[in-house]
Amino acid sequence: MSPEAIKDLLYRLADDKLILGHRHSEWIGMGPILEEDIAFASMAQDEVGHAQCYYQLLHELGEGHPDEVAFTRQTEAFRCCHLVELPSQDYAFSLVRHFLFDMADKVRLSHLRRSKYPHLAELATKLAREEKYHEMHAKTFLRQLSQANEDARARMQAALDEAYPMAFGIFEPTIFTETLSNQGIQPLEDALMKEWRTLVEPLLIEAGLTLPSTADFLDYFGGRSGRHTPHLAPLVAEMTEVFAIDPAAKW
Amino acid sequence: MTLTQEIVQKALEGVKDPEIPVLSVVHLGIVRDVHVEDNVVSLVLTPTFAGCPAIEMMKNDIERTCLDLGATSVQVTVMNRAEWTTNQITKEGIAALKSFGISPPPQTQDGEVELEDLLHAQCPQCNSTDTVLKNAFGPTACRAIYFCHSCHETFEQMKPL
Numbered sequence: 001m002s003p004e005a006i007k008d009l010l011y012r013l014a015d016d017k018l019i020l021g022h023r024h025s026e027w028i029g030m031g032p033i034l035e036e037d038i039a040f041a042s043m044a045q046d047e048v049g050h051a052q053c054y055y056q057l058l059h060e061l062g063e064g065h066p067d068e069v070a071f072t073r074q075t076e077a078f079r080c081c082h083l084v085e086l087p088s089q090d091y092a093f094s095l096v097r098h099f100l101f102d103m104a105d106k107v108r109l110s111h112l113r114r115s116k117y118p119h120l121a122e123l124a125t126k127l128a129r130e131e132k133y134h135e136m137h138a139k140t141f142l143r144q145l146s147q148a149n150e151d152a153r154a155r156m157q158a159a160l161d162e163a164y165p166m167a168f169g170i171f172e173p174t175i176f177t178e179t180l181s182n183q184g185i186q187p188l189e190d191a192l193m194k195e196w197r198t199l200v201e202p203l204l205i206e207a208g209l210t211l212p213s214t215a216d217f218l219d220y221f222g223g224r225s226g227r228h229t230p231h232l233a234p235l236v237a238e239m240t241e242v243f244a245i246d247p248a249a250k251w
Numbered sequence: 252m253t254l255t256q257e258i259v260q261k262a263l264e265g266v267k268d269p270e271i272p273v274l275s276v277v278h279l280g281i282v283r284d285v286h287v288e289d290n291v292v293s294l295v296l297t298p299t300f301a302g303c304p305a306i307e308m309m310k311n312d313i314e315r316t317c318l319d320l321g322a323t324s325v326q327v328t329v330m331n332r333a334e335w336t337t338n339q340i341t342k343e344g345i346a347a348l349k350s351f352g353i354s355p356p357p358q359t360q361d362g363e364v365e366l367e368d369l370l371h372a373q374c375p376q377c378n379s380t381d382t383v384l385k386n387a388f389g390p391t392a393c394r395a396i397y398f399c400h401s402c403h404e405t406f407e408q409m410k411p412l
Binding site: 035038039041042043045046047048049050052053056057119122123125126127129130132133135136137 | 298300301302303304331332333334335336363364366369385386387388389390392396410412
């Protein structure tokens with residue numbers, strides 16, 4: 001198995017989760033209702049925890065300590081997709097992003113559970129169980145808000161119009177995509193994307209939303225090679241601010 | 252005193268999950284592979300939810316407990332990727348949860364939770380199952396919030412995993 005290919009995959013998985021977790025955490029104290037404040041806080045904790053597990057696997061493969069990797073890299077070194085970088089904006093956008101991302105996570109984890117890289121298979125089994133709660137949350141609110149009044153439906157549709165083409169960036173291939181597939185570590189990104197579409201599109205239609213055009217999806221590629229939106233740098237600066245005061249501090 | 256696995260295991264029953272202070276790490280099922288030789292203790296600790304923030308605290312408490320027992324050194328390895336499901340909570344652990352007012356997690360088939368299983372939980376106050384899930388996310392990663400239609404109390408359940 002190619003360690004370089006595995007590291008490439010692990011950085012993508014970890015960075016998506018760290019950045020999405022950070023975005024979710026922005027709802028703490030700000031949620032539209034108390035229950036949603038708690039839900040996003042709890043999912044943020046899960047996602048950052050999952051990121052830490054992936055960074056730990058990277059550490060076992062010779063990369064830096066998880067804290068060092070999370071808090072000392074330059075923005076260009078991150079391998080997250082554009083979807084997770086965007087500010088949380090309104091609640092509809094956060095919710096639709098959480099639905100699209102977590103359904104992609106569900107698809108990917110279902111394959112990673114059978115990965116030929118045993119440590120990743122073991123971890124994916126653990127994380128997939130936790131993600132079931134995210135899936136239930138996302139589906140419930142997607143359905144309820146899309147079928148509430150016209151204001152709610154319009155906001156959900158606007159959020160989907162923005163987030164949907166961007167979500168294709170989750171599946172941006174890298175130079176290691178084929179190696180990963182050939183070595184049985186995970187399927188091709190394109191295959192994962194097709195499987196994800198067959199999962200999310202019926203749910204979106206059933207919720208009463210219209211599938212947006214995805215003609216410009218290539219505009220949202222780049223994250224996997226370190227080309228990010230302007231939103232990532234301020235997020236990383238904020239996230240690392242305390243750590244940077246004294247990187248050697250013991251907590 | 253020469254330490255044995257039994258002595259260490261027994262002492263670790265006194266180390267509680269700080270978020271559920273009646274439930275010991277042993278009965279929670281997160282302590283694995285306890286090995287004792289020449290008063291050197293090693294064991295593996297598995298987080299419940301991967302993002303559990305209490306894991307470092309439990310690790311420190313375990314280390315201190317073993318040193319207080321007379322261990323000359325303690326090696327606690329936190330194994331993030333290792334499997335843990337709520338089925339691994341012991342009978343004593345289930346009873347402790349209930350006495351604390353938290354509905355214990357139902358047994359799952361090979362640790363696979365079906366979303367339908369989550370809609371109702373047994374109320375720890377009145378044992379009714381006429382309950383409704385209010386929020387799959389509660390005060391900690393491992394707890395959900397329910398309401399009981401029978402006694403009109405809000406309660407928490409440890410989420411099956």
